[in-house]
Amino acid sequence: MTQNPPESHESTDLPVVLLVEDDGLLLMEAADTLVDAGFEVVEASHADNALSVLESRDDVGVLMTDVDMPRGSMDGFALARLVAHRWPGIPVLVVSGMGTPGPNDMPDGARFIPKPYEPSTLVRTLRAFARRAA
Known part of the structure; x- marks a missing residue:
């Protein structure tokens, strides 16, 4: 018996998402949603971790960040502004x-x-970012 190949998610066309969320459960849920939709996800628990990722990888295509992060040196708004300044090609x-x-x-x-x-809103928004960057 022949199995059908798994459904394609067009993952080669989707950007790597840097997901910044301090709540472990919300981080896991969002990461699972994005991986299921075909995205590659890199997780960071606060802004300082996210900056380390951005400085060490050149394949991040989208930043998704929570605002309120008690740990680290800045909140999500400050991170968003910094990323837009230092990495202007990465949608936020x-x-x-x-x-x-x-x-x-x-x-x-x-x-x-x-x-x-x-x-579905999260996936749709990030796919729109991918189309805009393409």
């Missing part, structure tokens, strides 16, 4: 359950999704 997605961003919180071109978000 900011997520938060603490309200909406103010006028100067996010860099130009960044997107915001409030928590809790639907997994």
Whole structure:
């Protein structure tokens, strides 16, 4: 009996996502959602870890960061602005359950999704980033 090949996720066309989230359960859930959608995910538990990843890898294609991160030297808004400045080719997605961003919180071109978000919204937004970067 012949098995059908697994469903293609077009993973070769999807960017590596740097996922920054201090809550371990939320990090795991978001990572699982993205991997299931065909993304490669690199996890970081706070902004300082994320910067180390960006400085050591050249294949990160999207930054997804939570805002409120008690550990580390900066919150997600500061990380988003820094990444937009140092790595302008990396699109930024900011997520938060603490309200909406103010006028100067996010860099130009960044997107915001409030928590809790639907997994399909997350995947759709990151795929749109991939199409924009292609």
